[in-house]
Every structure is written in C-alpha cells, then in structure tokens.
Amino acid sequence: MKILIVEDEIDLLITLSNYLVKENYICELADNFQKADEKLSIYDYDIILLDIMLPDGNGLDLLKTIKKYQIKAGVIILSAKNSLDDKINGLDLGADDYLTKPFQLSEMNARIKAVLRRRHFDGSNMLTFQEISIDTVGKSVTVHGKELILTAKEYDLLLFFLINKNRVLTKEVIAEHLWADNIDMADNFDFIYTHLNNIRKKIKHAGGNDYIKTIYGMGYKFSER
Amino acid sequence: MKFLDKVNRNSFILLTIILIVSSIAGYFVLRHVILSETKESLIEKEILLRKQIAETGEILNLYPSIEVEKLSRLTSKGPEFREIMLPDDNENELEPYLEYSIEQKIADTYYSIKLRQSVFENEDLVIILAFSLFVILSVSFGISFFINRSTNKTIWADFERNLQTIEHFNFSDKKKIELLSSDIEEFDRLNRVIEYLTEKLKADYRSLKEFTENASHEIQTPLAIALLNLDEILQHNLDKEDFKKKITIINALKRLSMLNQSLILLAKIENRQFKADKLISFKDALHRKIEEFAAFLESKKLHVELKFEQDFMLKMNGELADLLLNNLLSNAINHNLIGGNIQVTVRLNELKICNTGETNSMTDATIFNRFAKGKSKSYGLGLAMVKNICDTHDLEIHYAKDKLHCFTINKKIN
Numbered sequence: 048m049k050i051l052i053v054e055d056e057i058d059l060l061i062t063l064s065n066y067l068v069k070e071n072y073i074c075e076l077a078d079n080f081q082k083a084d085e086k087l088s089i090y091d092y093d094i095i096l097l098d099i100m101l102p103d104g105n106g107l108d109l110l111k112t113i114k115k116y117q118i119k120a121g122v123i124i125l126s127a128k129n130s131l132d133d134k135i136n137g138l139d140l141g142a143d144d145y146l147t148k149p150f151q152l153s154e155m156n157a158r159i160k161a162v163l164r165r166r167h168f169d170g171s172n173m174l175t176f177q178e179i180s181i182d183t184v185g186k187s188v189t190v191h192g193k194e195l196i197l198t199a200k201e202y203d204l205l206l207f208f209l210i211n212k213n214r215v216l217t218k219e220v221i222a223e224h225l226w227a228d229n230i231d232m233a234d235n236f237d238f239i240y241t242h243l244n245n246i247r248k249k250i251k252h253a254g255g256n257d258y259i260k261t262i263y264g265m266g267y268k269f270s271e272r
Numbered sequence: 273m274k275f276l277d278k279v280n281r282n283s284f285i286l287l288t289i290i291l292i293v294s295s296i297a298g299y300f301v302l303r304h305v306i307l308s309e310t311k312e313s314l315i316e317k318e319i320l321l322r323k324q325i326a327e328t329g330e331i332l333n334l335y336p337s338i339e340v341e342k343l344s345r346l347t348s349k350g351p352e353f354r355e356i357m358l359p360d361d362n363e364n365e366l367e368p369y370l371e372y373s374i375e376q377k378i379a380d381t382y383y384s385i386k387l388r389q390s391v392f393e394n395e396d397l398v399i400i401l402a403f404s405l406f407v408i409l410s411v412s413f414g415i416s417f418f419i420n421r422s423t424n425k426t427i428w429a430d431f432e433r434n435l436q437t438i439e440h441f442n443f444s445d446k447k448k449i450e451l452l453s454s455d456i457e458e459f460d461r462l463n464r465v466i467e468y469l470t471e472k473l474k475a476d477y478r479s480l481k482e483f484t485e486n487a488s489h490e491i492q493t494p495l496a497i498a499l500l501n502l503d504e505i506l507q508h509n510l511d512k513e514d515f516k517k518k519i520t521i522i523n524a525l526k527r528l529s530m531l532n533q534s535l536i537l538l539a540k541i542e543n544r545q546f547k548a549d550k551l552i553s554f555k556d557a558l559h560r561k562i563e564e565f566a567a568f569l570e571s572k573k574l575h576v577e578l579k580f581e582q583d584f585m586l587k588m589n590g591e592l593a594d595l596l597l598n599n600l601l602s603n604a605i606n607h608n609l610i611g612g613n614i615q616v617t618v619r620l621n622e623l624k625i626c627n628t629g630e631t632n633s634m635t636d637a638t639i640f641n642r643f644a645k646g647k648s649k650s651y652g653l654g655l656a657m658v659k660n661i662c663d664t665h666d667l668e669i670h671y672a673k674d675k676l677h678c679f680t681i682n683k684k685i686n
Contacts, residue, residue: 056493062500100489127492128485149496149529152503200567215506217519219526226564238571263512265519 048163049073049091053083053106054098054125063096066152080104087112092120093166094159099126099137110140121162125150151220153211160210174209177271178255181206190253200225201246204239208259208269217266243267276424280417287413294409299402306398307370307391311353314372314387321385325378336369336388343382346375355391430454434463441470443477443543481543488536495529527651534653537595538642541660546589548665554584554597555618561597562616565605573611582620586683588665596661599654600625600679606650607632607677615676621683626676636671 050072054060057078064074075090077083080103087095087109095113099106106124113122122142137145143162146155164172164183174181180189186202188195197205207224208216218236225239247257260268273281321340324332331340336358351374357366369388376383430452441449449470451463502522510518540546562569562576569576586593604614604627612628632646640659645652658679662669666684671677 056497058497059493059500062497062504066500066504127489127496147533148492149499149526152500217506217522219523225567238567241571242567263515265515266506 048093049075050094050096050159051075051077051083051086051090051092052096053077053101053109054096055079055101056098063152063155066156070156080106080109083109084112088116092117094162095120095122096155097122097124097142099124100128107137107140110137110142114141119166121159121166123155123158123162151223153207153214153216153220154224157207157210157224174206176209176212176258176269179205179209179250179258181209190250190255193253195249195253197246197249201242201249204242205246208267211269213268213270215262215266215268221267276421276428279424280421283417283420287417291406291409291413295402295406298405299398302398302401310370310389310391311372314353314370314389317387318372318374318385321387322376322378325383329379331383339386339388341384343375343384346377346382349373349375351375356388358388427454427456431459434459434466438466438470443474477543484536484539488532491532492529495525495532499525499529531651531653534651534657538653538657538660541592541657541664544664546592548588550588550590550593552586552588552590552593554586554623555580557593557597558616558618558623561601565601568605569614572605572608574605574608575611575613577613577615579615579617581618584618584621584623584683586665586667588661592661592665596658599658602650603627603654603658603679604677607646613676623681624678626678628675629677631673632677634671639671640669 048071050067052060052063052067052074054063054076055078060076060078064076067074072094075086075092077086080101083097083101095117097106097109106126110122113120121144123144123146124137124142125146125148126137127148143165144158146158172182172184174183178191181187182189183206188197188202188205203225204221207221218239221239222236225242243259247259251257258269258271260270262268321332321338324330325340331342332338333340351372354371354373356369356371358369359365360367368391370391372387374385376385431454434451437449437451449467451467453460453463499522502518502525506515506518506522558578562578601614604625607629608614608627609629613626614628615624615626617624617626634644634646638644640655641652642656643652644655659669661667662681668682668684670680670682672680
C-alpha cells in the first residue's frame, strides 16, 4: 500500500513516515504544495494524508488535483484547525476522513485501515489474529470458526486492538476512539474496563485465548506474548 | 423615549406655557387699556358737566351715571376712582361700575360730583378678546406642530432605516454595511463615521480571528509532534515508573491541547460563527445521546428517567446542539454518585436535566464561570460553553440545587 504524506512540519512528516514504514506501508513525502502537486500528477497512491495549511497553498486546493488524477486514492485530512468550516469543506470536496491535530498514531492507523476497507473490496475485509477473525464487511467476529456475538462498541474495540496489535494503547486513546473526543469523560474510564471484561469473557467462552494484556493498570496491549 | 416624541413633547410644553402666559398677559393689558380709556372719558364728562353747571346753574342727576350734590363746604377729599358694585334695575343683580368722585367749586357753590360708568360690558369685551387671542394662537401653534411632525418624520425615516441596518450588523458578515444617504449634512457625516468604524471593526475582528486560529495551529502542531513521539517511546519496554511518567506527560499535553481547543471553540461560539442550519428536536437528540452515553451510565450504575411531555424544537447549529447535550449529560454523569439518578424532562420550550450528586458550593451565578470546577478533573469549561450556547440562541439557563442538582433551559420570551 502506497501512501503520500503532505505536511509542512518536517518533524511531524518524519514521525508519521517512520511509523507507517514500520506498519509496512510505502511512504512518499511532500513538505509543500508544489511537491505534492507534482507527485500527485505522476504517481498513484492508495492513501493521501493531507495537511491543509501549507506555506505555499491551501491543501483543500490539492483535493481538486486529487479528484482529477487519483480516482482510487483515499484522502485523510490532517489539520490543526478544528474549525467546522474546514471539516465540512474538506469532506464536501471529496476527502474521506478528517483528523484533528494532535492525534494518535493508533487512531490514524485505524482511520487509514477504514478508508482502505471502504475503497478496496478485494480481500482486505478480513483481519485475522491467531484463532480470531474479523470480517469487516459483515461486521462479524469468529473464534475457531465459531461466531462471537458482540455489541457495536465491543466490536469497534476488538477491531481497534487487532489493527493496532502489539501496540500499547492508553485508556484515553481507547476512549477517544470509541467516543467523540468532545465527550468530557476525564473523570472516569471504568466503562472501558467493563467492555474489555465482556470481550475477554466472550472470547474465553468460545475457547479462545486472552490476548489483552493490562500494562500497569494504565494501558492495554493486544499481543501473543 | 424617541427623539421626535421628546422634541414634540418639549415644544408642546413650551407652547402651552406661552399660550397661557400670553393669554393672561393679554387679558390684563386689554383690561388696563380699557380702564384707562374709561377713566379718561369720565374726566372729560366731568369737564363737560362742570361747564354745563357754570352756564345754566342746573344740577343734572341721572342715576347711576351722574350724581351731583351741593355741599356747604369742601371736605378734604381729593378726586378719586373707585370700582364699586351697584344693583341693576332690571335683574336685581350687582354690576361693576367705575366711579369718579370729585368736589368742585363752581360759581361760589360747592358741588360733589360722582360720575359712573358700567365696566361690565368692557369686561366682557376683554374676555372675548383674550379668548380669541387664545384660539388664534393655539390654532397657529397646532398647525405648525403638525407641519413640523410630518417633515420630521420624512427627515428621520432614512435615519430610522439606517439605525435598523446598524442594529442587524454582524461582524462575520462579509458584506459592507450599506447606509442610505440623505441631503442632511449631519446625517451623512454620521453615516461616513459609522461606515468607517464598522470597516475598521471588521478588519480588526478578522485579524483577531485569524490570529487566534493561527495561534491554535501553531500550538497544536508542536503538541502533535510531542505526543506522537511520546506514543512511540511508550511502545518500548519500560519499567512501571517510566511508563507512569510518560502517561503523565501525555495526559498533561493532551490537557493543554484540549484546553486550547475548548477556548477557541468558546470564542467561536461567542463570535456567533456557527450558522443555525438545522431544526433540532430535543426529544430525538436526547434519545440518541442517552444511547451514546449508555456505557458511561452503566459504569456508574446510573438510572435515567426520561419524561417527554411535548417536544422542544429549536433552530440551531447541529454541532452546537450536540455539544450542548454532550456537556450537560457529561456533567450530570461526572458529578453523580455511584448508583445515582438522572432525570431528563422535555416540555414545550423547556429542557430540564437533574442529577443526584454531592453538595457543592456552586450557585447559579458562579457555576457557569470559566474554570469553575468542583472536585472533578475536568477543565471547567463545559458549562461555560453551555452558557455561551444558550446566550447566543436566546435561551435562558438556570442552575438550582435542592435534593437534586438541576439545570433548566428555557426559551427566552421577548
């Protein structure tokens, strides 16, 4: 999968590309409007991460170039502006999703995977980890081939874990993923524990292993070890 | 009080005073003139009478007009005028007379002469004259008053329209303010000043808005870089202490970023940068929200009671409506007791959310202040936002605590 990152902050550009390369994506970088415009007219990409405030132009104008050359590509806008105008503008002009800075890598990964799923139906709809399989089209989970009945939130949570396997996810990151970040629930994250326990029980009941590790009571990690 | 009413009232009071004073003054002046004329005519009559007596020696008596008596000698009385009342022959009423009495020596004989003239008719004349003066003045004042009023109205009509334009002026409007020009110099001067000031205000407002947005951008980007890198470090094997410290740093940075976003959002709500583009049904919206919050409600074992009498519909921005309900419900959950209650009531033009909770020192006056937070770990901006949204949508919000902590939102009745 090929990703173009358009971002004028070099530090951010490098951090993002380091992470995405580790996640087995092929990354190309553009730190201004001009470079991005050139690359878009020459190469094909699956995903374009687009910062809309660029020193030499507005990222929203790049969306027009993308529409022209990159029919297959999914676009995720990265913006520090949470101004609703930009969000609506961007989505109207054909962007697939919108991430407000600061965001977490795990969240970005989940959004990229979701856009890829929506854009390419060829086989990328199955996620498997050991005995656990998720069919993202049918939104069903099986353990050892047996179907697991999960609530919508439990499904979202398990999918988030599978996409970000072997990665430490803090309670805050999970809460932000499951609920809009404007829900002010800083006081209590117990509900995550409740959801996790339910998933653990259901997987165990279906004969699966417990892959959800608790890290010092502050975060979780989905892994074999 | 309107300007025209004020001007009209003042001129009306002034005219009334002038009218009354001039009528009274006119009455006295006329009366004085007539009296002195009467006196003169009495004196002339006396001269004629004296001549008559000197020539003929006859004493003429014509009561009540002329009364002549012979005297043995002169008393010390000088000539004098008196106003006296005498009975009328026909009607048995007293009538006013002006009496001129004088003692004279005519051909070695002393006479007392009393001449009288009725002033009754004269008095009538004075009143009629004063009355007609009053009528003439009031009619002319009345006419000028109405002429003034109608010209004033046409002169002020454009001003009134301009005033309305200014009242409906919105900073976020891109259009230039357009005022009607008139042929009155002062009004045109005022228009020019207002046009200049609004343009200046708009320019300042735009640059301030751009500055806050850019500042937010500049703050969020380094925060994003710091957070992303911390997230990467978190993935390495860390001992418990290091892990804890990193989580503390991450949460502190997140808090900073949230705070920044919330303050910008507050400013945007205050600046009315959100368009009311959706008709919100609070009944439907609350149903959805309660479902969304199910996990939070469950984790605190909260019981929710919903009472819907009649729907509360309001035209507002969809995102703001969402934010309003999010913040109110978050508040009701965060400050609730384990196993507590939440009561949601929707009536026509009223929304009420009550929850059980610990006592606090907050009042209706302080609870909506920015950074007013009780024991909670929140930012203390949620309710400030709620208040701002209410203020910008003609809604009133009140907080009251009895057994329950209650927030009531009402549509403002104008």
